[in-house]
Amino acid sequence: MTDHAQFAELLALYAVGALEANEASDLEAHLRTCVECRDELTALRGDAALLALSAVGPAPPQRVRQRLMAAIENEPRKQPISPRFVLGTFRPRWLSFAPIAAALLLAIFSLLLWRVDARLQRRLDQTQAELEKTQSQLHSAEELVALLHSPDSMHLTLVSTRERPVPQAHAVYSPKMGRLFLMASHLEPLPKDKAYELWLLPMNGGAPMPCGTFWPNEKGDAMMYHPLSEAGVEAKGFAITVEPEGGSSAPTSVIQMISSG
Amino acid sequence: MRLSGTQAPNNETDPALIERIRAGDETAMADLYDRYAGIVYGVALRVLGDAGAAEDVLQEVFLQLWRNPQAFDANRGKLPAWLAVIARNRAIDHLRKRPMENDIEEAPVASAVDLENEAAQRLAIEKIRGALGHLPQEQRKCLEMAFFQGMTHTEIAAKTGEPLGTIKTRIRAGLLALRKAVL
Numbered sequence: 001m002t003d004h005a006q007f008a009e010l011l012a013l014y015a016v017g018a019l020e021a022n023e024a025s026d027l028e029a030h031l032r033t034c035v036e037c038r039d040e041l042t043a044l045r046g047d048a049a050l051l052a053l054s055a056v057g058p059a060p061p062q063r064v065r066q067r068l069m070a071a072i073e074n075e076p077r078k079q080p081i082s083p084r085f086v087l088g089t090f091r092p093r094w095l096s097f098a099p100i101a102a103a104l105l106l107a108i109f110s111l112l113l114w115r116v117d118a119r120l121q122r123r124l125d126q127t128q129a130e131l132e133k134t135q136s137q138l139h140s141a142e143e144l145v146a147l148l149h150s151p152d153s154m155h156l157t158l159v160s161t162r163e164r165p166v167p168q169a170h171a172v173y174s175p176k177m178g179r180l181f182l183m184a185s186h187l188e189p190l191p192k193d194k195a196y197e198l199w200l201l202p203m204n205g206g207a208p209m210p211c212g213t214f215w216p217n218e219k220g221d222a223m224m225y226h227p228l229s230e231a232g233v234e235a236k237g238f239a240i241t242v243e244p245e246g247g248s249s250a251p252t253s254v255i256q257m258i259s260s261g
Numbered sequence: 262m263r264l265s266g267t268q269a270p271n272n273e274t275d276p277a278l279i280e281r282i283r284a285g286d287e288t289a290m291a292d293l294y295d296r297y298a299g300i301v302y303g304v305a306l307r308v309l310g311d312a313g314a315a316e317d318v319l320q321e322v323f324l325q326l327w328r329n330p331q332a333f334d335a336n337r338g339k340l341p342a343w344l345a346v347i348a349r350n351r352a353i354d355h356l357r358k359r360p361m362e363n364d365i366e367e368a369p370v371a372s373a374v375d376l377e378n379e380a381a382q383r384l385a386i387e388k389i390r391g392a393l394g395h396l397p398q399e400q401r402k403c404l405e406m407a408f409f410q411g412m413t414h415t416e417i418a419a420k421t422g423e424p425l426g427t428i429k430t431r432i433r434a435g436l437l438a439l440r441k442a443v444l
Contacts, residue, residue: 009433010429012429012432012433012436013407013414013429013432013433016432016436017349017353017407017411018407018413018414018417018428019413020413042369042371043440045346045369045370046338046342046370046371046372046440047436047439047440048346048349048370048408048436049341049346049370049372050374050385050389050439050440050443051389051393051404051436051439052300052303052304052345052348052408053300053304053345053374053382053386053389054386054389054390054393055306055307055308055409056299056303056386057303058303058306059298059299059302060298060299060302060315060319061316063316064298064302064320065295065298068290068294068319068320068324069290069291071320072324073287075327075328077285
């Protein structure tokens with residue numbers, strides 16, 4: 001019997017997943033070069049699918065659908081304009097206020113447009129809950145613009161305490177509004193169970209206040225807009241540590257980045 | 262027997278839904294879930310015998326599809342059949358405490374039966390159950406052990422005391438008989 005004929009005999013076993021691992025890889029090597037076997041396998045997998053269908057019974061609980069859609073919400077967006085592009089627009093030195101404000105406004109508008117574009121792609125018959133969610137996100141964006149323009153807003157740059165590479169972050173904080181906006185780049189990637197956490201260092205020398213957790217994307221960039229639990233806290237500066245992914249109420253590790261001046 | 266969610270049925274074809282998913286349309290994902298969650302869950306539950314574990318596999322399969330919709334080639338096979346096989350493989354990985362593969366396998370799966378709506382699925386399932394009932398018991402047992410219990414042909418031969426060649430023949434004959442019964 002030819003090799004081909006021998007492999008052809010194994011296709012049904014492969015289709016139901018009954019081959020040993022080494023037999024499967026030998027067959028896979030053959031499949032790469034044999035169209036006839038690939039076609040037969042496609043058909044046999046169809047038969048295996050029929051077998052699978054015989055198992056269908058009670059419907060799954062609704063909670064799985066909800067969990068799935070929530071997980072999808074949290075996935076990185078599939079969008080042409082990415083936040084990384086936005087950050088790339090204004091990476092240069094933070095020397096004076098005006099170019100920073102202009103660059104940040106560009107980031108804000110890009111963000112708004114990106115969000116608006118995503119909305120337009122959805123189906124027109126959105127539910128009221130989705131509409132309300134959109135309105136609250138736009139409200140947050142409006143607050144963000146107000147934060148940038150607020151006369152008492154501090155604009156700080158945080159730099160890495162290490163030599164190289166150079167993680168960098170820019171924080172905008174308004175004590176009056178109790179709102180904080182952070183943009184970071186060149187962050188080191190983190191293991192799955194950890195997150196970066198931002199801390200406000202109070203002027204009065206009190207304990208560092210938690211200011212939100214964030215994760216870098218695959219480019220090492222991150223953005224965060226965080227409402228603080230109380231307004232009116234004067235800040236001496238800000239710092240970033242690595243914490244467990246749910247965040248901590250007090251820093252549990254060394255400072256990775258800290259504001260200067 | 263309720264097969265899918267309580268959402269209103271969507272009349273778009275599977276390839277159209279997959280296109281929208283590729284464009285990042287989450288509502289298309291919800292529609293696809295409503296259409297085929299019953300199949301994925303049913304297979305996973307049969308393999309695992311545990312509702313919680315089956316729910317995990319269900320979520321994982323659809324999340325992987327969201328992340329990697331290009332893994333399914335609409336020109337070369339049918340989505341529900343493909344999902345059914347993926348569901349079985351993920352469930353077996355779970356059963357054997359193997360790490361679930363992150364890449365959905367790309368090999369296509371043909372399907373002679375229409376499965377794109379609840380009524381068609383019900384009809385197909387009845388036909389298939391009838392066909393299985395008519396299979397010789399040894400063929401049915403071999404298919405069951407291989408497909409739902411994840412046993413290799415070597416393991417089945419050891420368990421039943423039958424030669425390897427016999428197992429191979431029974432599985433092949435069983436699959437072809439199923440194919441014929443639903444035509």
